[in-house]
Amino acid sequence: MTAARNRRICFPITSRAYYGRSQLLIKKLHQHPSIQLELMLGGSILLDKYSRHVADDIKEGGFTISASLFNVIEGGNHVAMAKTACLTALEVTNTLYTADPDVVVICGDRFEQLAIAMAAAYLNKTIAHIEGGDLTGSIDESVRHAITKLAHIHFVTNDDARRRVLAMGENPNYVFNTGSLDVERAACVDADITTEQLSGYGVGHDVDVSKPFLTVIQHPVTTENSNRQHLETTFRALAALEMPIVWFWPNPDAGTGEMAETLRHFREHHEAATERMRFITNVPADQFIALLKRTACVVGNSSAGIKECSFLGTPVVDVGGRQQGRLSAENVLRSGYDTNELRTAVKQQLAHGRYAPSHIYFKPNASQAMVDVLTSVDLYTQKRFHEGS
Amino acid sequence: MTAARNRRICFPITSRAYYGRSQLLIKKLHQHPSIQLELMLGGSILLDKYSRHVADDIKEGGFTISASLFNVIEGGNHVAMAKTACLTALEVTNTLYTADPDVVVICGDRFEQLAIAMAAAYLNKTIAHIEGGDLTGSIDESVRHAITKLAHIHFVTNDDARRRVLAMGENPNYVFNTGSLDVERAACVDADITTEQLSGYGVGHDVDVSKPFLTVIQHPVTTENSNRQHLETTFRALAALEMPIVWFWPNPDAGTGEMAETLRHFREHHEAATERMRFITNVPADQFIALLKRTACVVGNSSAGIKECSFLGTPVVDVGGRQQGRLSAENVLRSGYDTNELRTAVKQQLAHGRYAPSHIYFKPNASQAMVDVLTSVDLYTQKRFHEGS
């Protein structure tokens, strides 16, 4: 590794979650004297109903924002998702061509990120990928590994992931287990959230955060056709527990429309059950962590249940196939889409209470480790398959 | 495997080469009673200057053509290439959504094919990929493996490729070494080409195919910036040999503009050297094979040198990084971008003459093997990483 002069790094942010978990990294890159950081905003982060305020926060952060691209195509189905990705890639191409960065940072496994990686690869840019090598279900599983095969620098979060990235033929000198940005961030947060603050978000009834409550985060599984029924299963299982629930709105992936409709149907036609529930689009990133610390159990299929909650020790019931295969700590119980199984699992977690922190995804300086690599590693563009590593 | 009823298969064809090598497969799928085949035409195959007549041939073949998509963006540089891919994906999404196939067949490693695979993946289609697992240089190397990670059924052409596809986590039950379609096809062709026929293509001087002549096929390497110099090197090395040359125009990838300009410059400013040369965009697929059989040596970086010529026993000098790492038979000598090295290698091949046929890429019924799989294999969409296979 040699010291590099002023590297231009382009960091596309297409969802609230990516911004939340990448904040430490973004700030460190922004402040680094030999890095010129440009953010590109696209996807749901620019939309009021998801996370417009996050985009506004970012704009106030003093960052250089090279583009704000409205490219979410309405429909909430597979064709809208596919076209959103393609349109994103088309627009990002122009922006990357103009910005001409040395490195493009791609996060995780959302569908737009593969599209951006493809555009960056065709433009002959060096691609750094965060969170490769993990296993999950949904289309994310394919997308994540396809990004790995386009990327040049890999920041993985655990040793299993590193092993898989190497098996896929990546150069061991460019695969770094830095731990998870999400978990580093969760470990740093000491904010709390009050009942009043929580009641300022979303719609529905107040949930008293000083008493036991559940948190539900169930996103569409794009490779399944029964997202509606799966959500109903969760609803039925939990309604019978008669506990207060903070219920997060699903992500804008294929299937989101029918899930949102189902939630609205619950509110109108199951008033008794929903009068203990609050439905929330999102809360600021720090308060989200605070919520995870306070909740009695997280139910659903969010990666936060697997990753952040492993370190926080929050009990989790992971439902269905979305996180299937993902490395998890003791705090996670798995459940199929079955009312009884799910309810039993939640009861078991409530009986157990909080877990000891796990470090499977945690290293204390994940973001700094990434900055160190990004400023010093030799950049290359021509990939070669490494066998037998 | 169970017998499947009427499967709808969508086969996007974006270049002359893909059509040439896939003809046997396409015809067998078209004629199969339990397959409904739809072709989609896009990319350079619709353009006069590359291969419009191929598109016309296809139309006369009685196939169902669900879309003819003009989507090549002019420029011949990286940004045009990236945008072509993105626009292709955007348009293909609509077409695939309407056609609603059970399987989408993706060929090889051209940049538009990854874009199509991405669109198909987001639409939750089963993807069959032909020719995964090979190693090469250029952006093709990244693209090929990224397609593998989006695909569900893999038709590889050799055992090394199979090993790599498995290492990348694919399900062994869905990775089939069927041999190469290109080579199966080369083995079937018994057409010949005459001097008169050859003189009907392209511009420049007549090349007498009954006497020794060289064939040059040198495409851009998209991850390199010096395509112009590399072509000049080849020109200088070969001009000194004073042999007749059939010189093929480069593919429309990034760098094609400067290479085309360089060829035009040769013709205008090196009249003496070029008066033994004929410059050709393309010839019908059968006559192309005939040419490979007749030529004294193929020079350049085409995969035909590595694959078809391995079986045909044609001497090849493979130049530079484009085919780097690809499994090759005895008939291939490698050369860097160096005038002397290249000229020496060609002389050595001319002295050697033709080689015995190699079967490294050859199995006699590649296309039928693919048809058998496509009609009978159980289809799935949710991928899972297979470790330790």
Add this chain to the structure above:
Amino acid sequence: MTAARNRRICFPITSRAYYGRSQLLIKKLHQHPSIQLELMLGGSILLDKYSRHVADDIKEGGFTISASLFNVIEGGNHVAMAKTACLTALEVTNTLYTADPDVVVICGDRFEQLAIAMAAAYLNKTIAHIEGGDLTGSIDESVRHAITKLAHIHFVTNDDARRRVLAMGENPNYVFNTGSLDVERAACVDADITTEQLSGYGVGHDVDVSKPFLTVIQHPVTTENSNRQHLETTFRALAALEMPIVWFWPNPDAGTGEMAETLRHFREHHEAATERMRFITNVPADQFIALLKRTACVVGNSSAGIKECSFLGTPVVDVGGRQQGRLSAENVLRSGYDTNELRTAVKQQLAHGRYAPSHIYFKPNASQAMVDVLTSVDLYTQKRFHEGS
């Protein structure tokens, strides 16, 4: 005019309103023995939250639907609107190229329709435009006349409009005052709507349709920046009247986001005022007419107030600039964005009660007249400016 054999007509439908008002024409074209009709669906008509059920109805109608294009880009602002139009045009180009119609029918003045007209013009298709020559405010004013200058056959709804279309240089032999499809349709409907039916749509409180109630339809004015305040003005003016109100959600044009948010704010923070209100996305076309017949007064800026209500005799208070300049009958009072002026105007209309039917937009067989032209007129593509007509 000569009898034409089988003409292929392509009819793009991008909003619920266009389908509602064009139903008679579409059915007649569909049934005509010498017409091959293809519908193309795009825009908001494919989206659940606006009018997905209309698209489903259309599909059940036995029509040939050559494409269903998801192309609404989220954002509810100018950039999203502009990109929606561009993306629509891009996709429509492919579809029109494949469908290869003789005539493309363009309706009205919505922004996507100009984009479609542009694509059709570049493809050298004959364009028939419905409702040219009217005057309004908003971007619609520019869009409508620009479409006129791309179109070859003009179906205008009144003599003033005909005069303007001729002044703009169109050929008098191709400008037909057929009357308005909307009004022809309104005249045909004898459906009614009950309180129970109305309560099946939208959210909020029941409105008893047997007693006097107001209907509000206020869309964004894309050339103004203060859509939120203008909506608040209407709310304040009407809330004080203490009458039941059926309030329609705004169209998805630039400004829709802040207007929708404002309506949601009313519901949450002005419970007393909104407890007499029902908020509705849409009702079936026939019941919409029934509603216009029953309501005591229509308030807002919808063209239905100017056109359908002129014939139905429904009192209307037209607010602000969106319909500025449009030919209107006695039933319309204009009001600026001023609480007092608006409230006074509504009171005046309530005091007046229903008006006698006006025929300014009405001819009894508008749709048949259009069919007659479309089947018999000589088609042309090269336009020439007609001066002095």
Add this chain to the structure above:
Amino acid sequence: MTAARNRRICFPITSRAYYGRSQLLIKKLHQHPSIQLELMLGGSILLDKYSRHVADDIKEGGFTISASLFNVIEGGNHVAMAKTACLTALEVTNTLYTADPDVVVICGDRFEQLAIAMAAAYLNKTIAHIEGGDLTGSIDESVRHAITKLAHIHFVTNDDARRRVLAMGENPNYVFNTGSLDVERAACVDADITTEQLSGYGVGHDVDVSKPFLTVIQHPVTTENSNRQHLETTFRALAALEMPIVWFWPNPDAGTGEMAETLRHFREHHEAATERMRFITNVPADQFIALLKRTACVVGNSSAGIKECSFLGTPVVDVGGRQQGRLSAENVLRSGYDTNELRTAVKQQLAHGRYAPSHIYFKPNASQAMVDVLTSVDLYTQKRFHEGS
């Protein structure tokens, strides 16, 4: 009119011709203290084979270039032309949204310019249009007037055009007859062109500019299907005259492919006739004017024959429908697509020799007049139809 502070003006340039004729205006805007000028480059101006060097010149001119958009889709047919326009509009939307200009300047009647005007209109920008109100054939006729109906400020080049723009309902206070930029520029040029310089461009044989020669500029007429035959007619008519000819390559509009192929066919199969011809893509703008001054007669359908040549007094034979209806001076003879008629017209012009300069398109300070308006006129966005003006 009031003095305006710093106006941001965006000037999209999509062809060599627009840059050539707008140079004086662009330079004056660039140097004006209260104007911030941004150029956007797109279309053929970025492509080597048309006018890449012009783009390079522009870049060296010190202008702010807010975007360089590769968006020409290959095909040379209607669908490629339509999609190029749509893609241009899509990309321009992003760029205009980011640049946020006060005024967007739209030139002439090329198809991409309408697309840009549409995007600008939806973004609620004030649009200034240069050269509205003229009459021609081809799709340009429709496009020009459609742009007029989207534009707010009109710079027309003659009084007939002004009359038509007013008839179309534009506000007389915003329609300015400034004369033609093309002609102002032609009047300023005192450069000459030598035989040696000319021989440095294009391919074919030398043309001695000190002796009588013809200049052919025949572009596709997009609304006609017989561009190939029309070009052959011109070729046959002129070949028989046995004069040297400078023959310009056609514009990249629909039909360009078959015309280019026809020219190549002439070169290969009519060697005797073409040995007096030079085929040229383009020459620098000043030398183009010099060529028009020196040539014995311009043949074809270029607007330069009608406009620049009216002032230069160059004899012109205008062929076919492309310029049909355009105001022309004595120097222009019209001819249909007929060998004899065309040849007779050319002979008549050769016999006549040069004409006295006409001022029908000329005012001495066209560019300064535009700058004065652009810096001082009150800007508006909501259009209203002006009747009876």
